[in-house]
Amino acid sequence: MVSELPETTYAVLGPVDKLPGSSGYELVAAADGSFAHFWPISQTLLYKELNRLAELGWVVASRVERARSPTKSANRSTPSGREALAGWLATTSQHTESFRSSFLLRFFLAHLMSARHLHALLGDYRRSLVERRDDLTAIVAGLEKASTPMARMGRLSALHGLRTVEARLQWISEVESALGPG
Amino acid sequence: MVSELPETTYAVLGPVDKLPGSSGYELVAAADGSFAHFWPISQTLLYKELNRLAELGWVVASRVERARSPTKSANRSTPSGREALAGWLATTSQHTESFRSSFLLRFFLAHLMSARHLHALLGDYRRSLVERRDDLTAIVAGLEKASTPMARMGRLSALHGLRTVEARLQWISEVESALGPG
DNA sequence: GTTCCCATGTAACCCGTTACATGATTTT
């Protein structure tokens, strides 16, 4: 049998199914604006997965010549592709999650830092979180009156990130008062 | 000069410095119990990094023969190793963070699922979060009266995870009431 | 006329994983 495909394959298949007729280039843009928040993917890899999906017969690409623009490939999911996607969605078995934070890695070694340095580290972390919070707030607000189910889910996914970021900002305050002034 | 080392190298160097005289095996155990939460590392990779650190001259390993146990290597950071670690800790420049959630990947494609299925997905996610919350709560509680700075930071790091998980559990409730009954 | 957008790739690299090997000692 086929040795299990990486989830990234489905991460590409999903949007192809959702946005039929998109080029790889358009899919990259769509990814950046939506699911890259919880499933980052580089342009190179997306094209690779697109080719794999074509080989699997799960996606077909038709060349579209246009008057005053480069020729693009219009990708569409096939019936077997949609079947595969449905099957994958049904495997709720294990939802893996990977998380790596170089901030926490440094924070964990705080005994090697001066108190001043530690507070600077926390300050940097807060700044980056605030930035993300503002981004996510804008996304959530922008999709407030979402009409399509896709946009609704996009908003709720962004909300997941927003709630996470807010909790971490609170954690910083908690830590700062636990550590006292630097 | 040396093309930038992966942060995982420092993730190993830190504990070696903190726990002088540890074997690779002991470091694996230490990792699992503490920083694996925000910086997972496999046994194989940890040993690889240990060798790299030895080649860099940042760590020295001395063989320790023991009466009735296998010979182990006792790893210790060198002055240049500690210098490198301090230098890395000072580079607050970019604290990268990677996050990938296969739950959100599926959730995002919820328009392809039945309402029943979507609620099952959320239920599974809740269960896994509750499990992690309980683990983290136990860790935080266990280190409540932490005496060493290392244990204190371990507790605060676990608290970061705990606050995150709690926020996500709340997010689930938020989503469930937004979606209505399945 | 240079720079940006559209569009699709190739090449090189390596981090990190799983599976497996080995062998002694201690516990069940």
Place this chain on the structure above:
DNA sequence: AAAATCATGTAACGGGTTACATGGGAAC
């Protein structure tokens, strides 16, 4: 006698990255 613990690795694989190549049309 079998299983778990201590201890250190090798081998194979692949997912994912950055950097680069290419080439036409549009915009400034």
